[in-house]
Amino acid sequence: MKLKSTAGVWVMTLAIAAGAAATPAPTQTPPDHFQPYFAVRTIETLDSNGKNQASFYSLEERDSSGRTLTAHLDSPVLGGKLTQVNILDPVKVRTIQINYVSRTATVTQFPPGAADKLLPSSQPFASEDPNRSDLRAKMLNDFEVRGYTWTTNDPNIGETAIAGGVAGAAEAAATFSPTAYPVTHEAWWSPVLRLFLLTSARDGNGNQQIIRYDQIRVKEPTAEDFAIPAGFKVRTIILTPAIH
Numbered sequence: 548m549k550l551k552s553t554a555g556v557w558v559m560t561l562a563i564a565a566g567a568a569a570t571p572a573p574t575q576t577p578p579d580h581f582q583p584y585f586a587v588r589t590i591e592t593l594d595s596n597g598k599n600q601a602s603f604y605s606l607e608e609r610d611s612s613g614r615t616l617t618a619h620l621d622s623p624v625l626g627g628k629l630t631q632v633n634i635l636d637p638v639k640v641r642t643i644q645i646n647y648v649s650r651t652a653t654v655t656q657f658p659p660g661a662a663d664k665l666l667p668s669s670q671p672f673a674s675e676d677p678n679r680s681d682l683r684a685k686m687l688n689d690f691e692v693r694g695y696t697w698t699t700n701d702p703n704i705g706e707t708a709i710a711g712g713v714a715g716a717a718e719a720a721a722t723f724s725p726t727a728y729p730v731t732h733e734a735w736w737s738p739v740l741r742l743f744l745l746t747s748a749r750d751g752n753g754n755q756q757i758i759r760y761d762q763i764r765v766k767e768p769t770a771e772d773f774a775i776p777a778g779f780k781v782r783t784i785i786l787t788p789a790i791h
Contacts, residue, residue, distance in 0.1 A: 580611045581667060582739050585764040587623050592723050595753030600722050607760070608768045613637045613666045616772055625762055634773055637665035645775060652775045655784045671695065671736035671743065682733075687744050688763050692735040701728035723748065723756040 585608045592600040604620040606629070618632040634643040640662045644653045657665070672679070672695075682694030727750035734746040742760060749755045775781060 581609060581613045581741065582765065583611045583767040584609055584740055585625065585762075585766060585768070586760045587620065587625060587762045588617075589623055589757075589759050589761065591757045591759075593755040593757070594722070597755075600754075608772065609667070610768045610770075610773070614768075614773045615667065616768070623761065625764075635665045636773060637662045640665065643773075643775065645779070647776075650776075650778065651780045651782070653782045653784065654775075655786065657786050658788055661786075667741040669738075669741060671734070682735075685735075687735055687737070688760065690737045690739055690744060690763070692737050692744055694733065694735045696731070696733045699728065699730040699732065701726075723754040724750050724752070725756075727751040727754070 585606070588605045588607050590603045592602075594600055602623075604623045606618045606620050606625065606627075607616065609615045614637065615635045616632060617634075618629045620627050630647050632643075632645040632647070634645070636643065640657045640659055642655045642657075642665070646652070671693075676697060679695050679697040682696060684691055684693045686692070725748065729751055731749045732746070733748075734743045736742070737744050740763075743758070744763075745757070745759045747755060747757045
């Protein structure tokens with residue numbers, strides 16, 4: 548998951564606490580409830596022949612308040628041992644990075660007004676794009692999704708130069724490159740989960756990156772999943788609006 552950018556300038560202060568939870572944070576109730584879920588997220592890179600070059604896996608879960616946890620997995624199997632966890636918490640208006648190996652955690656505390664920046668978006672895109680085409684709706688992992696497709700061209704050269712074979716002149720890259728133009732995108736959005744359950748991007752060399760959600764379980768995570776374990780050393784970063 549990606550933290551959306553926030554407006555304004557903030558001042559950062561630090562606090563260190565050993566063997567205790569982070570400094571109490573302001574609580575703000577999100578404006579609505581969200582569909583809770585657990586899922587395995589896979590990022591796969593394929594070469595121009597369709598051969599797998601690399602795969603990365605993560606556990607992702609969200610509760611009905613919009614708190615989201617993402618954790619690295621060594622394999623696409625739920626229930627594995629966690630080593631590193633990132634949490635977006637719009638309830639306490641903070642993000643948390645937990646390292647289970649070093650038994651440490653870093654908390655970034657935002658002002659209460661930034662809560663909406665930590666919530667999952669209700670729309671697939673922030674703005675309209677006339678170059679983006681709608682695809683038909685379909686079922687994916689038992690969820691209805693709507694598809695979109697578009698092409699990203701090199702912003703530094705014109706369409707004529709691209710058509711003349713700029714991408715084809717380059718040697719085929721070993722892995723997907725988001726700047727090997729033109730890049731063709733396809734994305735399938737679930738309004739219920741507020742997620743793109745499947746996205747793919749093919750670069751100008753024919754390499755492809757695919758991001759997908761599998762093993763989706765619709766259930767509420769426990770509050771402990773979003774808490775820092777007892778005894779961890781906690782570093783707190785407090786962000787406050789700058790005074791001009």
